[in-house]
Amino acid sequence: MKSIADLRKSYERAELDESASNANPLQQFDQWLTEAIQAEVPEPNAMTLATVGSDLRPSTRVVLIKGFDARGIVWYTNYESRKGRELAGNPFAALQFHWVELERVVRIEGVVERVSAEESDAYFHSRPMDSRIGAWASPQSEVISGRGVLVANAAKYAAQFLLQPPRPPHWGGYRLKPDNWQFWQGRKSRLHDRLRYSEQADGGWLRERLAP
Template identity: 50%
Template sequence: MDATSRPPSLAGLRRTYEGLPLMETDLASDPISQFAAWFGEAVDAGLPEPNAMIVATCSAGGRPTARTVLLKGYDENGFVFYTNYESRKGRDLAENPRASLLFPWHSIRRQVRVEGSVVRISRDESAAYFRSRPYGSQIGAWASRQSAVVGSREELDERYARLAARWPEEPPVPDFWGGYRVVPAEMEFWQGQLDRMHDRLRYRRSGGGWVIERLAP
């Protein structure tokens, strides 16, 4: 590799992190309430996509993959997102119904990590959300065989046009599309601090409740 083709240096990307201390006494008794508080603060801080999260899955053969999707709902039962069941993530979850979520709220020096089992939400819930989407997104769900190889952009656009002509008003809900709920077994709240002495507090499910543990940074 000659000098002109060297990748840019990472030295200029070094930074320090400084946030308010995160103490055990600051936390809610359950992780969903704590997430709600932090999510509200992320929204108030003006983050462009506070509900964007990285979803990591793993095939039965142990091959991991990750991608960014949007959180579409959460409550005491878990975190919901929607996708094509025949996509790469859908195939992984059929083989190995566990996932990890990561909310990377860089500008406020925070992140939240979730690990747990994954279940499909009810067909009625998926249909209700599908009906709430813009028409173009509904057609897009039909047009895209998510994760499959496409011959060209023109092929994809032609398929979209055909389906829009077939259903000019309201397409049916696809049977290959719907929601998943990640049911947390543990959740970690990370708050950046100076000198890499970050605060990491984890909720771990134990019996019918939660144990809170501090992790080394």
């Protein structure tokens, strides 16, 4: 068996130059996400979300981006989950996209807030029925005795709500408003391209190259 210390890959697919990148990080992100979707990479909308609890221990999990605009990056989850509890105590978080096939990483940092109830309602009712019932059935991050708990909960709520499950009060969206972006493009000889965009007091963005 090959040692993991000996695993190597040469990154040679593309480059990221200041003159060719967008001056606005949101537009640069839009371009890269579009290219990831068009390239049909596995789950291009998957992103790692990092939060920090009151014990100062960080935790990560994978969530799915469900929207983005000038206001920020949006995803949906259970407000009573570990991430929800940690965001309630510390609203700062980080996101990371890793599109392996394109040799690209996007890192985003900022402050998080809940989206409006109207936005959460609209997205919830666009979900498949099984997913809507699942939001009721799963006490996310809580200890359960077995999978049977989830199955029983799903059956109970399906019978209770029939075809009209409302959005649970403990479920909805979050929006991260970025103040720092990083775009990483793999390059040959580990001399990767890495651009950072930092939000300025006037609302503009400072673009800088970082050593990889």
